[in-house]
Amino acid sequence: MILHIDMDAFFASIEQAINPRLKGKPLIVGSRANKMRTVVCAASYEAKRLGIDSGMPSAEAFRICPHLEFVPADQSKYIWTSREILKLLEPYGLQLNYASIDEFQLDIRETREPLKLAADIRKKIEENFRITASVGIAKNWLLAKLASKLNKPDGVAMLTESNLAETLANVAAEKLCGVGQSTTQTLQSLGVLTCLDLYRKSASFLSQNLGKFGLNLFVSLHAEDSFSDLEQDANPKSVGHSYTLPWPTKTPGFIRGWLRLLSEMVAERLRQQELTAKVVHLGLGGPEIGHFSAQKTFSQASNDGYEIYLRAAKIMAKIGQNMPKIRFLGVTCSNLSSPEYAPLFKEQEKRERLLKTVDRINHRFGDRAIFPAIICQTRRSGQVPVSDTL
DNA sequence: TCTGGGGTCCTAGGACCC
DNA sequence: TCTGGGGTCCTAGGACCC
Numbered sequence: 162m163i164l165h166i167d168m169d170a171f172f173a174s175i176e177q178a179i180n181p182r183l184k185g186k187p188l189i190v191g192s193r194a195n196k197m198r199t200v201v202c203a204a205s206y207e208a209k210r211l212g213i214d215s216g217m218p219s220a221e222a223f224r225i226c227p228h229l230e231f232v233p234a235d236q237s238k239y240i241w242t243s244r245e246i247l248k249l250l251e252p253y254g255l256q257l258n259y260a261s262i263d264e265f266q267l268d269i270r271e272t273r274e275p276l277k278l279a280a281d282i283r284k285k286i287e288e289n290f291r292i293t294a295s296v297g298i299a300k301n302w303l304l305a306k307l308a309s310k311l312n313k314p315d316g317v318a319m320l321t322e323s324n325l326a327e328t329l330a331n332v333a334a335e336k337l338c339g340v341g342q343s344t345t346q347t348l349q350s351l352g353v354l355t356c357l358d359l360y361r362k363s364a365s366f367l368s369q370n371l372g373k374f375g376l377n378l379f380v381s382l383h384a385e386d387s388f389s390d391l392e393q394d395a396n397p398k399s400v401g402h403s404y405t406l407p408w409p410t411k412t413p414g415f416i417r418g419w420l421r422l423l424s425e426m427v428a429e430r431l432r433q434q435e436l437t438a439k440v441v442h443l444g445l446g447g448p449e450i451g452h453f454s455a456q457k458t459f460s461q462a463s464n465d466g467y468e469i470y471l472r473a474a475k476i477m478a479k480i481g482q483n484m485p486k487i488r489f490l491g492v493t494c495s496n497l498s499s500p501e502y503a504p505l506f507k508e509q510e511k512r513e514r515l516l517k518t519v520d521r522i523n524h525r526f527g528d529r530a531i532f533p534a535i536i537c538q539t540r541r542s543g544q545v546p547v548s549d550t551l
Numbered sequence: 552t553c554t555g556g557g558g559t560c561c562t563a564g565g566a567c568c569c
Numbered sequence: 570t571c572t573g574g575g576g577t578c579c580t581a582g583g584a585c586c587c
Contacts, residue, residue: 171587192555200555202587215587220552261587341585373561374584403556440579456580491556 162275163386164267165297165305166282168246169314171263172203172239174292176232187211188230191219196231198407203234206314239263242290249285253278258302258388266302270386279317299325302388303381306338307356329357339378347371397434401442401493402426409447409486416487420477421470422536423492425529428466431494432520437462438494441472445480446489454491455479462498465516467533469494 168174172190177183187208191199201217208214208229213222223229243262250257256268269275279296286294297308299320311318311328320328334356335345351370353359359367360382367375381387402423410416431438442456455476463469473492504510522531 192557197552198554202555216554218552218554220554223552263587339585343584377560398559399557401557405555454581458579493558 162269162272162298162300163302163305163388164269164272164275164279164282165260165299165302165309166246166250166265166267166286166294167297167306167309167313168263168286169293169295170203170205170209171242171292172234173205173208175238175242175290177205178291179238183230183232186230187213187226187228188232189213189219189222190232190234192234194233196233197223199233242292245290246286249289250282253282256388260302260306264306266305266388268386268388269298276317276319279319283315283317301381301384301386303338303384307332307336310336325360326357329360330355332356334359337378339374339381344371344374397436397497399442399493399495399497400427400430400434400436400438401491403444403489403491403493405446405489406487409488411484411486413484416484416490417474418536419490420473420492421466421533423490424470424473425466425533425536427492427494428464428469428516429520429523431464431497432516435499436497437464437500438469439463439496439498440494441469441476442491442493442495443473443476444489444491444493445477445487447486448488449485452489456495458496462496462500464500465512 173188188205189201189208190203192202193199197220199219201215201222204213211226213225258266260266272278275298283294293315295309295313296317297305299305299308304320308318308320334340334348334353337356364379367379439462440456440458442454444454446452457476504513519531523529
């Protein structure tokens with residue numbers, strides 16, 4: 162059996178635990194500080210009751226509830242809490258999987274009394290952090306994760322041989338992790354409406370209609386004692402940053418300034434994790450061009466912000482002379498590996514020393530205390546075009 | 552008040568090699 | 570000159586999750 166722990170309205174609950182003024186009030190956590198131009202990252206249960214939930218534009222949330230409390234997301238608080246919860250789970254001595262920032266899975270095949278264990282864990286979390294968790298128990302991670310949603314918030318659900326069919330029959334298929342909008346439509350056209358319908362379909366039926374995903378779904382649904390294979394944090398496959406501007410622009414210097422800033426942010430994180438990247442992806446969006454991305458593989462791996470910027474700019478140059486209006490910009494690096502060789506040339510060695518020193522200064526004096534002058538105005542205002550020259 | 556930002560996995564076609 | 574088949578890497582985009 163797998164025990165899946167899912168924190169209730171994690172970010173919002175943490176903010177309420179820290180600031181008593183927010184307790185009991187409808188609250189949303191937004192992914193950025195501009196409360197009218199963001200989306201809901203987490204909603205407190207008081208807000209959820211009004212019909213507000215993650216993914217909703219904040220403007221719509223405020224229309225529903227004008228006196229909504231707003232807090233911009235502060236990842237460091239959530240990461241800290243998540244790690245502390247992990248520390249609290251380790252002493253149980255069970256195999257542990259860190260599924261995401263607010264989800265944890267335990268292999269409890271040796272545990273005699275899973276419900277007692279669930280109660281114990283939930284009590285410890287509440288005592289230590291004044292936030293609640295919901296727990297799901299089932300024969301594999303996918304069903305355990307589904308079960309954790311059934312009695313939210315602050316609840317427990319256990320799927321056993323005897324109650325499995327009855328429970329699944331009352332849950333819509335789209336509640337299952339991995340079944341989104343498009344898959345739901347396909348399934349509905351096949352007459353598969355509930356999780357039980359899905360559970361009873363054969364591997365060949367699912368694979369025929371949903372491809373490899375369908376086959377994986379079948380395997381995950383019927384597996385025993387299996388963890389989710391998401392182990393993102395161990396070895397990241399890509400590192401990226403993106404930004405949506407307040408309005409579309411075609412000012413080249415302004416776009417270059419943002420491209421450089423995003424490249425520097427990506428490079429900093431690569432160096433932090435002692436990684437270099439061979440592939441650069443450039444994402445662009447705007448009213449005239451929609452949303453698209455292009456990538457290019459380079460023979461030399463890099464974690465130098467300037468180099469990554471040059472590569473991104475090279476990809477952008479393919480658009481040609483007529484620069485369309487740009488609203489969305491993203492830079493992502495992939496094909497990651499550890500730096501292989503010591504620098505061959507003096508210049509290269511100097512450059513690496515410079516980057517290391519910059520990283521040390523920023524680590525000591527705070528986020529980007531020192532940065533390339535070109536992004537000075539970009540980062541200060543987000544609205545003033547920077548110089549056209551680099 | 553009108554849509555963020557961080558990711559993963561999969562697919563399918565093209566280029567190229569043997 | 571025309572043609573098979575296996576394989577890898579690259580690229581763009583879709584679907585999905587937190």
